[in-house]
Amino acid sequence: METTIIEKHGKQINSKKKKKWSERPTKTDIFIAIVMLLVIIVTLYPFLHVLAISLNNAVDTARGGLTIYPREFTLMNYREIFSGNNNWVIAFRNSILRTAIGTLTATFTCAVLAYILSRKNYVFRRPLGIILVLTMYVSGGLVPTYLVIRNVGLMNSFAVYIIPALLNAFNVIVIRSFIDGLPDALEESARIDGANDITIFLKIIMPLCMPVLATVALFTAxxxxxxxxxxxxxxxxxxxLTTLQYELMQILGNAQSMTSSQVQQLNQTQGSIIRTTPESIKMAATIIVTLPIVVVYPFLQKYFVSGLTLGAVKS
Amino acid sequence: MSRFYYTDSGFVMFLLKALSVNIYLTKERLKVITMESAKVIDVEKQSQIKARQKQMPKKKLTWKIIKQQKLLIIMSIPFVVWLAIFAYTPLLGWIVAFQDYRPQNGFLGSDWVGLQHFTALFNDSLFYRALRNTIGMGGLGLIFGTGTAISFALLLNELRFTRFKKFTQTVSYLPHFVSWVVVANLVTTMLSNTGVVNNILQFLNLTDSPINFMARPDMFWGIVTGAEVWKSTGWNAIIYLAAMTSISEEMYEAAHVDGANRFQKMWHITLPSIKPIIIILMIMSIGNIINIGFERQMLLGNNIVADAAIVIEKYALDYGIGMFRYSFGTAIGIFKSVISIVLIFTFNTIAKKTSDISII
Known part of the structure; x- marks a missing residue:
């Protein structure tokens, strides 16, 4: 009994050291590390492969055998996408616009509703809360939602990307529980100074909520x-109104089975050296669509994951 | 309260909910999550809510209060309008399923036809195929998705090289944030005739000629499940990893003294400790096996594998919206919701009886 206590005591003191390298890695450690290495390879290989194809000469790609680095480096595939006589430029603009506007507006509206629901004296607090939370559990489904969007006149307008996405019950609850955790004193002093709800929200609550708003904005984006x-x-x-994802989705099926013989045929019929193939353009498009997320992701990963625990504590 | 999640509200929300259960557990300093704890929490939560309700006397709705809270009330109005239009009108729209809805006649002017659309639905053989595919792929996704996430979490939890562990985790989340369009493209590229999977199979002499994966109906369910596992394993593992951090170190030490090896510890300590979380997540996602949407199937499928790829939502999309049979499409949606509720209640009851854990 005593020895175990001493052992435990010693362990606690050395715990930092122990976790690192006080023991030599066992066979189990190595086995686990190898499995994890495989997981990493399986996860990253497809991205790197597609990146290699997108940066490789299209005719060379058709010969096959490309792995994760380009053999004949070229930017032709990307140049082709942005050369103008297609929808990619419009799609790029729309994707950026909808992400920027959609994220800003949705985060703001969720924050306003969260603020309203956090006012403890507000007479309609409970009914408003209930009709909001209910939306998390029941949904009309595909066809009725489609009919509503159509009848409201949102079809074929940019607003269809923004307005139906303005509220998300879960985001509201996350922000509200964050507001509930803020001290009341600040707000009371402002109220004595004659500030109304709008001023309190914009000047006091919003700035304090920035961490939770950043997380909500990130997921919305x-x-x-x-x-x-x-x-x-x-x-x-x-x-x-086309977007990058939609454009990519459309060429997904078209370019699926372009073989090298077809490429040669295409080459002959055009009577000139072809610069790129649909297949390679598809890969370049995939990279363009993925890149913003991959670039932003390592820096914001902390928010993604810590954001999960942020609001969950109180709700 | 029944909890069923629709695909449009997104998996993230579902995960967050699940995580909140877990955080709650750790917050209450329940070091070892016992089977009882889930019940205890329910009781605690309810008593807290009751106590809070007692503290605050009911406010009477008077003109004075309305005048005082004028600004808040004005601020609420747009939200009520939004919710009425985008959340509750679609619910009211369910009546369309019992009508012969024509857009020009509107919700109120269309003829009532009773259960005609449901009869048509149940007499359509394609519907049964769609149902089978949906439940098949949903079930496979649930089983393999949960299985791989738990295995991955178990192994990662045991990984002792700290930096490598962090890197692995970072990489494993990445596919979750990439769209299904991109994933579908990656999958088709990997599985193409000259893709890496066929290269490996040929290198190992497992096949003579390349397998045309995307044109094999018998492999479609497997491909969809595989893609799903690839995309979400790392992300789904977060919650299990979080649950594992709350397991008491003493239990591992005791097992160590008894001479248990690492795999025995995983099996006899880690797994039983996270069992409540596993069951809660299972109950929450069981209703979702019919709500799998059609994104994956639509993006990965093609004409050759159409029979294996048609799922309920796609069926509603093609035969409801696509053919302007809105009433028929709504009927499909209603049927789906009913199945989803039935599944949740059934599984909840089973879980309650066998392990004393329930969410309803």
Whole structure:
């Protein structure tokens, strides 16, 4: 009994050291490390492979055998995408616009509603809270939602990316529980000074909520950037409303089975050296669509994960 | 309260909810999560809510209060309007399923036809195929998704090289933030005739000629499940990893004294300790096996594998919206919701009986 206590005591003192390298790695350690290495390879290989294809000469790619680095480096595939006579430039603009506007507006509206719901004396606090939370559990489904969007007149308008996405019950609850955790004193002193709810919200609550708002904004932004379905369903017929994800989704099927013989055929019929293939353009498009997330991701990873625990504590 | 999650509200929300259960557990300093704890928390939560309700006397709605809170009330109005239009009108829209809805006649002017659309639905053989595919792929996704996430969390939890552990975790979350369009593209590239999977298979002499994966209906369910596992394993593992951090170190030490090796500790300590979380997550996602949406199936599927790829939502999209049969499409949606509720209640009851954990 005594020895175990001493052992434990000693362990606690050495715990930092022990976790690192007080013991030599066992076979189990090495086994686990190898499995994890495989996980990393399986996760990263597809991205690197596609990146290699997008940076490689298209005709050379058609010969096959490309792995994770380009054999004949070229930027032709990217140049082709932005050369003008296609929808990619419009799509790029729309994706950025919807992500920026959609994120700002949705985060702001969620914050306003969260503020309203955090006013403990507010007479309609409970009914408002209930009709909000209910939306988390019941949803009309695909067709009725489609009919509503159509009847409201949002079809084929940019607003269809923004307005239906303005509120998200869960985000509101997350922000509200954060506001609930703030001290009341600040707000009371402002109220004595004659500030109304709008001033209190904008001048006091909003600045204090920045960490939680950043997290909510981040998730909203990823959702906006990645969404292709609303374009498909509500704005597919309007070329001016196309988005990157939608464009990529459309070429996904088209370029699927382009073999090298077909490429040669294409080459002959065009009577000139072809610069790129649909396959390679597709890969370059994939990289363009993925890049913003991959670039931003390592820096914001902390927020992504810590954000999970942020609001959850109190709700 | 029944909890079922629709695909449009997103998996993140579902995960956050699940995590809040876990955080709550750790907050209450329940070092070892016992089976009882889930119940205790429910009781505690309810008593807290009751206590709070007692503290605050009911406010009477008077003109004076309304005048005082004028600004808040004005601020609330846009939200009520938004919720009425985008959340509750679609719910009211369910009546469309019992009508012969024509856009030009509107919700109120269309003829009532009773259960005609449901009869049509149940007489359509394609519907049964869609149902089978949905439950098949949903079930496979649930089983393999949970299985790989738990295994990954267990192994990562045991990994002692700290920096490598962090790096692995960072990399494993990445696919979660990439859209399904991109994932579908990566999958088709990897599985193409000249793709890496076929290269490896040929190198190992497992196949003579390249397998055309994307044109094999018998492999479609597997491909969809594999893609899902690839995309979400790391992210789904977060919650299990969080649960594992709250397991008392003493239990491992006791097991060590008894001579247990690492795998025995995983099996006899770590797994039983996170069992309540696993069951709660299972109950929450069981209703979702029919709500898998159609994103994956639509993006990975093609004409050749259409029979294996058609799922309920796609069916509603093609035969409801696509053919302007809005009433029929709504009927499909209602049927789906009913199944989803039934699944949740059934599984909740089973879990309650066998392990005393429930969410409803």
């Amino acid at each position: 990823v959702g906006q950037w990645n969404n292709w379905f609303d374009t498909y369903l509500y704005a597919g017929s309007n070329v001016n």
